[in-house]
Amino acid sequence: MKPLLRTTEPPSANPGPANGTPKRSITLVRRAIRTGFRPEPWKRGPVLAALALLLGLVMLLHSMLPSRYGNLGGLVETFLPWLGLFVPVLLAGALWRRSASAVAALLLPVVVWLGLFGGLLIDKSHSDGDLTVATHNVNADNPDPAGTARDLAASGTDVLALVELTPQARGTYEKELEKTYPYHAVLGTVGLWSRLPLSDTQPVDIETDAGPLGEAKPAEVKMAYARALRTTVATDRGPLAVYVAHLGSVRVFPRNGFWTDSRDRNAQALAEAVAAEQSERVVLLGDLNGTMDDRAFAGLAAQLRSAQEAAGDGFGFSWPARFPVARIDQILVRGVEPRSSWVLPATGSDHLPVAAGISW
Template structure:
């Protein structure tokens, strides 16, 4: 080898060594990934502190809170690709927070037995086959069956399809309850009590037609059970208003007041609340009732939309009874999946 070639090789080796030494170490790589991981963890940890003043951002985050865990493997893939030790360590925060919030849903918390089976479904005003939906729900074997979003056109199909299995039923406006056990003290629940003077001036017939909640007493072998069925107002996401929940939140507040005034120690609430129990808007309800799905469910129990469920907005909440198990039933003709639960005394 010539002296000139040897000198060139030596210089190339020096340059290579300088480049290797000048590269950031694993703890200095991926600062953006590490920052995003910490931000994700803090977002889930402090979700209750996110204000609702701007577009109900806090409620929007809480509605889809379980899905924030999807970002963990994405960030992990980026951290491994960048060989960033700092980003991997930072990911421990969102992992621990997510597991603390939802880790319990990864195991089966159901128990055998149960004295009463309840089912609830928003049957969808645009359901193309209400008779088929009635057959499917009757086949569930539920002792108590709650339906929401019943239209005047479809009401007859549900009453006819469920009559054989359920000798007792009531329909109040767009919500109804079918039962194998006797019903009494049935009445509509005014979820528009905070809607102002306009709601107060509506004729009684109009109020009943628009009614979206009811209360009744189911006579069980273990004593009376107060059952509420509710379909709270819809929510929308628009560029102008953000996460619009005014109608739903007003209904939730009124329903919470009605449940607070309930004298019966045993209470069940069934219905489409158009929100998850993580949402702060339901504090007036969840402070008095606890979710059967959280206490005795195998999985997340997502119920909407039926084609690809992303949120559990159909709820079963109780007081004074013990949840045994909770599950989601197969799809019917509705855009919501039916939710079911067994409970004991």
């Protein structure tokens, strides 16, 4: 009987599973490398990439935006931090389109936003401080001025500025605050209450004669009462010059756009008054109807520091009270050191009170 012959295959040069998994893996890697170097991902989403670059340039060059027509620059600067919300929107679009160019372009607005506002995300506050100051626009239409006064008195503030006082509500604030603050001064619609003695109180002329569209106001319409004052607070570390101000309102008109003429002139006049101040230690409290990013406050920003930027935790938005989107109530200082800055709980006003601790 003939023996059964058995044939054997020669050993493979690349042994492996029958399904050829190693070869397939190598093929996939090579394909991925070739795909990564293809120009398609960089050509996708040109509109998204352009929008990302535009967003970054707007934030970077906001001070150069035109304000002659409709005050576009002022409007953008008022809500400048919120432009960062467009970054995740554009990122989602870039990922959906698988656009490498759009993702790369988003680096510009991210870096610019962090450069402008990244410091506000860090808690820079300290627990120590020689004096606590606060300011609050109490709102002329406040339905509960007595409750607002009691809330403010319980806040522990040493020096309290109130703006938008009305003749009808002034007596209520004086009555409710007199036990906590033995010293106070009121001129027109602004006032200051203090645990420490006050002296040399005088009005600061920041008024203008222009109406909302630039026309001259008649004498009977122009405000005859003060919207800013300057006084001296006697502290155990020496005199402290305190300014309280309520600058002109801003308006949005269909034909004129974002109107800030009155406020801007008030800001310039206030900056000139602060520049002429002889005291080394100065605190400015009040509703400036604008953020410190606005170019209208360049004169003040050159002389005074924002307590919120120097020693706050977060943006410190104060208006509107129900959903704050901007910090238009300011505490600015010179010659003293901000140690902390925070927003107080809501009252019956449409603004939130803001406070700061300062030190010598």
